[in-house]
Amino acid sequence: MPDLFVDVFDVFMRTYQGFLEATVVTLELTAIGVVLGTVIGLIFALMKISGSKILRGIANIYITVIRGTPLIVQIMFLYFGIVEIYTMSNFWAGAIALGVHNGAYIAEIFRGAIQGIDPGQREASLSLGMNRKQTMQRIVFPQALRRSIPPLGNQFIITLKDSSLVYIIGVAEIFSLANREAAQSYQAFESFLVVALYYLVLVMIFTFLLRLYENKLDVDKA
Amino acid sequence: MIVGKNIHKSFGDLEVLKGVDLHVKPQEVVVLVGVSGSGKSTLLRCFNFLEMINSGEITIDGHTINPKKEDLAKIRAEVGMVFQHFNLFPHKSVLENVIEAPITVKKMKKEEAKKLGMNLLRKVGLEDKADVYPSKLSGGQKQRVAIARSLAMEPKVMLFDEPTSALDPELVGEVLQVMKQLAEEGMTMVVVTHEMKFAKEVADRIIMIDQGTIIESADPKNFFENPQNERTKQFIQLVE
Numbered sequence: 001m002p003d004l005f006v007d008v009f010d011v012f013m014r015t016y017q018g019f020l021e022a023t024v025v026t027l028e029l030t031a032i033g034v035v036l037g038t039v040i041g042l043i044f045a046l047m048k049i050s051g052s053k054i055l056r057g058i059a060n061i062y063i064t065v066i067r068g069t070p071l072i073v074q075i076m077f078l079y080f081g082i083v084e085i086y087t088m089s090n091f092w093a094g095a096i097a098l099g100v101h102n103g104a105y106i107a108e109i110f111r112g113a114i115q116g117i118d119p120g121q122r123e124a125s126l127s128l129g130m131n132r133k134q135t136m137q138r139i140v141f142p143q144a145l146r147r148s149i150p151p152l153g154n155q156f157i158i159t160l161k162d163s164s165l166v167y168i169i170g171v172a173e174i175f176s177l178a179n180r181e182a183a184q185s186y187q188a189f190e191s192f193l194v195v196a197l198y199y200l201v202l203v204m205i206f207t208f209l210l211r212l213y214e215n216k217l218d219v220d221k222a
Numbered sequence: 223m224i225v226g227k228n229i230h231k232s233f234g235d236l237e238v239l240k241g242v243d244l245h246v247k248p249q250e251v252v253v254l255v256g257v258s259g260s261g262k263s264t265l266l267r268c269f270n271f272l273e274m275i276n277s278g279e280i281t282i283d284g285h286t287i288n289p290k291k292e293d294l295a296k297i298r299a300e301v302g303m304v305f306q307h308f309n310l311f312p313h314k315s316v317l318e319n320v321i322e323a324p325i326t327v328k329k330m331k332k333e334e335a336k337k338l339g340m341n342l343l344r345k346v347g348l349e350d351k352a353d354v355y356p357s358k359l360s361g362g363q364k365q366r367v368a369i370a371r372s373l374a375m376e377p378k379v380m381l382f383d384e385p386t387s388a389l390d391p392e393l394v395g396e397v398l399q400v401m402k403q404l405a406e407e408g409m410t411m412v413v414v415t416h417e418m419k420f421a422k423e424v425a426d427r428i429i430m431i432d433q434g435t436i437i438e439s440a441d442p443k444n445f446f447e448n449p450q451n452e453r454t455k456q457f458i459q460l461v462e
């Protein structure tokens with residue numbers, strides 16, 4: 001046991017500078033994945049609750065396809081698909097894949113939250129003479145957004161961990177670094193243990209920040 | 223002020239309103255009564271175009287409305303509605319609830335809207351709650367805010383759908399008091415309620431709806447002392 005500890009510490013000391021750089025890449029991937037996913041998610045959520053059959057159909061297809069296929073397949077598909085038509089870095093191909101993937105899940109989060117708002121809210125707003133758009137923008141969506149924050153936070157954490165999959169297209173985020181370290185040093189177990197700790201610490205930090213934010217919202221509302 | 227002619231409304235196979243005629247004169251207070259499921263809420267919701275009638279005609283202030291061609295938001299702004307469950311906006315303070323529609327719909331300046339809002343809150347006795355969130359209010363206070371919120375759009379008619387049914391008995395009075403004051407000021411009102419004391423004191427006319435048709439329409443004295451329809455007699459015995 002002390003040996004393992006020494007080995008892990010050894011790997012940690014040898015790699016932390018690389019890991020810090022790679023952590024920045026992981027965080028960038030996560031941030032882009034979440035922001036892009038939120039934009040896409042919002043658009044598709046609104047399509048899914050819209051009156052148009054065509055828009056609803058498109059949204060359904062998108063959500064079904066994304067939720068029905070593995071992220072790693074989506075990454076490869078997007079990478080080779082996009083690079084055919086438009087040259088972009090591996091980083092951006094990976095980030096976009098994460099965003100497109102998240103979009104489907106976030107669309108469902110928003111849709112659920114919007115549909116979960118008491119219909120009486122919409123009726124009260126309409127009865128005051130607000131039109132449908134004003135009612136959505138000023139009454140329904142702000143309430144739905146508050147309710148979306150806990151599941152969005154959860155999605156954020158999932159994205160952080162899922163970003164590891166873009167190692168497959170050679171983006172230098174933390175998992176790919178661990179992978180390389182494992183191969184080069186023959187200390188595979190220690191390397192993956194170190195990277196697991198990195199993820200764990202990052203997730204714990206985010207969980208903590210999210211909880212702070214949620215508590216703040218609760219206080220505001222009261 | 224608000225006239226419904228031969229209103230029919232169905233939900234699927236269920237015909238809820240079977241040719242309702244209702245003519246509410248300016249400044250008149252009409253109380254609608256009837257057993258649960260008779261179509262009272264549906265009728266009010268049709269008057270506010272929250273439900274679309276299948277056939278018939280609705281005229282507001284001399285203007286017959288064609289719901290397919292007109293801006294319904296504009297029409298709804300002229301018809302205030304107070305709901306059984308208040309439906310205050312929980313993410314907005316009391317004052318913000320009241321000034322939301324004047325600012326968003328009428329494009330009123332915020333300062334002006336706040337002044338209007340404070341005046342209305344004073345009117346319903348809640349000026350000290352302006353900055354509080356709805357979750358901190360009692361049911362009676364919530365309903366008074368909801369009334370102020372409706373009044374902020376200066377509606378021509380106010381519709382009340384069982385405004386006190388969700389309240390603890392000791393809170394009913396404060397809401398009825400506000401409604402009574404409104405009636406005295408000359409507001410045109412259609413009120414669905416089971417508060418017969420209020421009906422007797424405030425209504426110009428009481429209308430009984432049964433299974434989607436109006437079966438009795440009379441001033442309070444005649445309604446209670448000289449009902450014509452058997453079902454009305456049963457209903458009166460039930461509530462008294």
Ligand SMILES: Nc1ncnc2c1ncn2[C@@H]1O[C@H](COP(=O)(O)OP(=O)(O)O)[C@@H](O)[C@H]1O
Pocket residue numbers: 233236238256257258259260261262263264265
């Ligand atoms: N949106 C709706 N869809 C289907 N049925 C409805 C709907 N709204 C009301 N109803 C039905 O219409 C009837 C009358 O309802 P309502 O107008 O609410 O009665 P009341 O207010 O007099 O109790 C009831 O049988 C009710 O179940």
Ligand SMILES: [Mg+2]
Pocket residue numbers: 262263264383384
């Ligand atoms: Mg009802």
